[in-house]
Each structure stands twice: as structure tokens, then as C-alpha cells.
Amino acid sequence: MNKYKIELLILFLGAVLTVACSETNTPGAGDQPEPVLAIRLPMGYIPDPQYAPIYVAVDKGYFAEEGFELEFDYSFETDGMALVGANEVPFAIVGGDQVILARAQGLPVVYVLEWFQRYPIAVVSKAEAGIEGPGDLVGRTVGLPGFFGASYVGYAGLLSANGLELADVDAIDVGFNQVETLLTDQADAIVAFANNEPLQLANMGQQVNIIQVADYIDLVFNGIITNEETIKQNPQIVEAFVRAVLRGLADTLADPDQAYEISKKYVEGLDDSRKDVLEASLGLWDADVLGYTDPESWQRTEDILLEIGLLDEPIENLSAAYSNKYIEAAQP
Numbered sequence: 001m002n003k004y005k006i007e008l009l010i011l012f013l014g015a016v017l018t019v020a021c022s023e024t025n026t027p028g029a030g031d032q033p034e035p036v037l038a039i040r041l042p043m044g045y046i047p048d049p050q051y052a053p054i055y056v057a058v059d060k061g062y063f064a065e066e067g068f069e070l071e072f073d074y075s076f077e078t079d080g081m082a083l084v085g086a087n088e089v090p091f092a093i094v095g096g097d098q099v100i101l102a103r104a105q106g107l108p109v110v111y112v113l114e115w116f117q118r119y120p121i122a123v124v125s126k127a128e129a130g131i132e133g134p135g136d137l138v139g140r141t142v143g144l145p146g147f148f149g150a151s152y153v154g155y156a157g158l159l160s161a162n163g164l165e166l167a168d169v170d171a172i173d174v175g176f177n178q179v180e181t182l183l184t185d186q187a188d189a190i191v192a193f194a195n196n197e198p199l200q201l202a203n204m205g206q207q208v209n210i211i212q213v214a215d216y217i218d219l220v221f222n223g224i225i226t227n228e229e230t231i232k233q234n235p236q237i238v239e240a241f242v243r244a245v246l247r248g249l250a251d252t253l254a255d256p257d258q259a260y261e262i263s264k265k266y267v268e269g270l271d272d273s274r275k276d277v278l279e280a281s282l283g284l285w286d287a288d289v290l291g292y293t294d295p296e297s298w299q300r301t302e303d304i305l306l307e308i309g310l311l312d313e314p315i316e317n318l319s320a321a322y323s324n325k326y327i328e329a330a331q332p
Helices: 003-014 049-058 079-087 096-104 151-161 179-181 197-203 228-233 235-254 256-263 272-285 295-307 325-329
Strands: 018-022 034-044 067-076 092-095 109-113 121-126 141-142 171-172 189-193 208-212 224-229
Touching: 034 049, 034 079, 049 067, 049 235, 049 256, 067 079, 067 235, 079 092, 079 096, 079 109, 079 224, 092 096, 096 109, 096 151, 096 224, 096 295, 109 228, 109 235, 109 295, 109 325, 121 151, 121 179, 121 197, 141 179, 141 228, 151 189, 151 295, 179 189, 189 197, 197 208, 197 256, 197 272, 224 228, 224 235, 228 235, 235 256, 235 272, 235 325, 256 272
Parallel strands: 034 067, 034 092, 141 171, 141 189
Antiparallel strands: 018 034, 092 224, 109 224, 121 189, 121 208
16 A cells, blocks of 8 residues: 555544445465445435446445445435535535535535536427427426426526526426426426436337537536535545546546446446436536536526525525636546
């Protein structure tokens, strides 16, 4: 083990993470056990091929090389936010809008890697409805999974970016039944994830029009968060974790077929029928600099949260909510 990892692990032994020990029989290393940091990672969703970069990083040993042993925690996004905010776990996968709302409530969370470079929310309609652009939504009925979260923020951002008001469209709460809602004509359009519901509809033979939020406004979606205490006490841990994620992400983009096969080890019952989910996600993740987060997109996201009343006032020091320091340090 090199000096960097020894220092990293010694620094972290006193933190709140569970520390496990495993024997390593490296020639010349003696019989001393090497500590491994056992980390529970809140994911915010069910096991899914959308998590291929994480699965790849685990399967190829990238996390292990950095001294981590990962346990997947598919709990709600809000649970992960609360755990990281309370410094009970060091990392979680969370959306940028939730980071802003959490910091407004005093949670010292920090976004350190932007996984989704394009906001994945879209407005989907039957082709026959003739809804081809944002202006065509005026006077129509749009089904939302709820007036909260990424879907609502993305929908509101789309309208705002095109000079439209929420009142210009009849939005209704349909829960997570968007596909059924559209097929049964309970709404003229639905708000959905571009890499999910449109694929389901296409597989049913339904011709659809898709209005991508990211084509009109750049907002912050899912990435890796940590907290200020971890950054202060153990910045090496943050850099190491970010590096492992970036390696898994790069490998997934370079060889999605291999990444999908690896995902089958971690998603029970996964067959080739959902390969289109991963394929549709690749363009949402890719960037010239993987993981980079744009300060302007944070300002736009805060502006939308204020506009729709999810945030009462701008948070103090928005720039403290995110950092590119660790993706820059993790570059090869």
C-alpha cells in the first residue's frame, strides 16, 4: 500500500463510517491486514441499468483500488440527503435541486460530481396530438407525477425558458402512472424521464413527440454529494471516491455493451429488453470533462425553485453548494 492510501485510511479511522478489515497477501507486504472503508451508498432508486457506471466501477475494482467497499442502498433520495447531511454516510446520489433545498434548511451538503450533464426530464405526447414545441402546451392538459422533485422543476424550467407561465397549462397530478395516463387520453401530454417512459411507449408501438427540457434550459440533475465535515476532515476520501466513479463512467461510455453485461450481475432478472435504457442514458452523461458542473446551471436551478415557490429566498452563498475541485483533482 502506498503512502497516500495509508494516510487516507489513518485519517478516516476516526470518522463515522464503518471500518472493516480484510487480509491481503501481497508479496513483500507481510501479514498486516489492510483496512477497507465499508461505505453504504444511497442511490435514490431501484436497481437499474442507469446505475451501470457504479456497477462497472465496483465490478472492475475501481472502488476497491481506492480503499472502498460499497454497499448499495436503494432508499429514497431524501433519505440519502438526510444521511449525508447528518454525516452518517459520506456520499449519496442526489439531484442538484435537492441540494439547494437541503442547504436552505441548514444541511451542509456539497455536490462534487455532476453525473447527468443533460437534465433528463421531457414532456411526452402522442404524435397525433401535434405537440411539437413548448408553445403547443398552452391550453393543454399535462400529467405530472407530482408538484415536487425533478419532474416538476424540469417542467417549470421548460415553461419559464419559453416565456410561459404555469397557469398557461393545465397541469394535473397523475402519480407515477404517466404511461397509462397518456395511453388512456387522461392528459394531452405527460412529464417523464427521457430515458424511461418514452422507451416504454415506443416498445408498445406508440408514436410520440418528445420535448427535451435540456434543449431549452440547463438545470442540475443527479450527481454525487458529500458534506462539509468530510471535505474538511478527509478531502482525500472525496477525491478517491470521485476518481472511482469517473473511471466507471468513462468505461461505461466507452463500452456500453460490456457495462450492460456487468449490470446484469447487480440487477436481478435484468435481460436484454432494457438495454435501450442504458443506450438512452449515455448522451445524458457524456461531456468534454466528465463530472463537471456549470455554476450558471446552479443559478438557473435556484431561480426556478424560487419562481415556483419551492424556495422562499435565495440560499446564502450558492457557490458553496457545489465544487469542481475533486473532479479536477481526479483527472488522469
